[in-house]
C-alpha cells in the first residue's frame with residue numbers, strides 16, 4: 314500500500330517523501346484512516362512500529378483542514394519520558410514542516426519560564442510529560458479547554474512509572490468533547506479501565522505484537538561468568554568492531570561503572586540514566602546520535618523511547634527483571650523493519666530471568682559461547698524449580714493479549730526449547 318491512498322494532504326505527503334518513507338507501516342495503514350474520520354482509537358502498538366507518525370500525520374491533516382485564525386492549544390500528546398517528548402515534538406515539526414503549526418514540548422528539569430514565554434506566543438500542539446504539564450495547569454500558564462485531540466502515548470509505561478494519578482488529574486482539565494487516541498504496548502487492568510472511561514466507541518487496532526517485533530531482531534545469548542561480562546563486552550566491541558552499541562544496565566550505578574570501565578579501556582562510552590541532569594542526558598544522546606560516542610550505557614527507564622535510526626546493536630549487560638522490558642530493550646534495534654542484533658550476556662544466576670523472557674517470546678534464544686569466555690558455571694536450559702514471580706508490579710499486569718498468548722504457547726515453547734537449547738561454540742579467527 315502507498316501513502317497516497319491514505320487520504321493525507323499533499324503537504325503531508327511531501328514531508329513523508331522527504332523523510333524517505335516509501336510505504337506506511339501496519340499501524341499507519343490501520344490508524345490513519347480512522348483518525349482522519351475523527352474516531353477514538355485504542356491501539357496496541359509499541360515503539361518502533363511507526364506509531365508516532367500514525368497519530369501525528371492524521372492529526373496534522375485535521376488541524377490543517379479546520380485551520381483557525383486564533384492560535385490555541387488544539388492537540389495534547391502525553392508521553393512518559395523527556396526523551397520521548399523531544400522525539401515526538403520533533404516528529405510533529407518534521408511532518409508539519411510544510412504547515413504553519415507551532416509545537417511546544419514541555420518537560421521538567423529545564424526552565425519553566427522559557428516554556429511559559431513560548432506558550433504565550435501561541436502554540437497549536439503540546440507534547441508533554443505529566444509532571445511539568447500539571448505544573449503549567451496548576452499555575453494556569455496553559456489552557457487546554459479548547460483541546461480537540463488528546464493522545465495518551467505509551468500508556469503502560471506511564472503506569473509503570475507511577476503517572477496514573479497525574480494522568481487522571483490532567484484529564485479533569487480537558488474538555489469532554491474531543492478525539493482521544495490511546496497507544497500502549499500492553500494492556501494491564503488499570504490501562505483497560507482508563508481506556509473505558511476515556512474513549513468513546515473506540516476503533517481497536519492491534520498491530521505486530523511486541524513478540525513478533527522481537528522476531529525481527531537477531532537475538533543471541535552469550536553465556537558468560539558474571540565476573541567476566543565487562544571483559545567480554547570490551548572484547549566484542551573491539552574484536553567485532555561494534556560501533557554504536559546501546560548497552561542496557563539494570564541500575565544507574567552499574568551504568569556509570571560500566572561506562573567508566575569501558576572508557577578506561579579506550580572505548581568511547583557514556584552513561585545515560587535518570588540521575589543525570591537533563592542537559593547531560595541531552596548531550597549524551599546527541600553525542601551518541603552524532604557517532605561521537607561509541608557506546609551508550611543506559612537504564613531501562615531512561616532509554617525508553619530513544620529513537621536512533623539504524624542502531625545496529627543492543628546489548629543486555631544484565632537481563633531485566635521484567636520480561637517485557639527485554640522486548641522494549643531489543644526494540645531499540647531493527648527499527649521500522651531494519652536489521653538489528655540484540656546480544657545478551659547471561660550468567661548462570663540469571664537463568665530464571667532468561668527463562669521468563671523466552672517464555673514470553675515463546676521461543677528459545679540461541680546460545681553462542683565465545684572462545685576464551687567459556688563460563689565455569691553452565692547456563693541451565695531447564696525450567697527453574699521455583700516458580701516464584703520476580704515481576705516488579707505483578708498486580709498491575711493483567712492477562713492481556715500478550716500474556717495469554719505466552720501461556721497458551723507454553724507447551725510448544727518447551728518443545729522448541731528442548732530441541733534448540735544446545736550451545737554452539739563460536740569460532741574466532
Ligand code: AMP
Pocket residue numbers: 333334335336337338341359360361362363364365366620622648649
Ligand atoms: P516510532 O514507532 O514512532 O517510534 O517510529 C520508529 C521509527 O520508524 C522512527 O525512526 C520513524 O522515523 C520511522 N518510521 C515511521 N514510519 C515509517 C515508515 N512508514 N517507513 C519507514 N520508517 C518509518
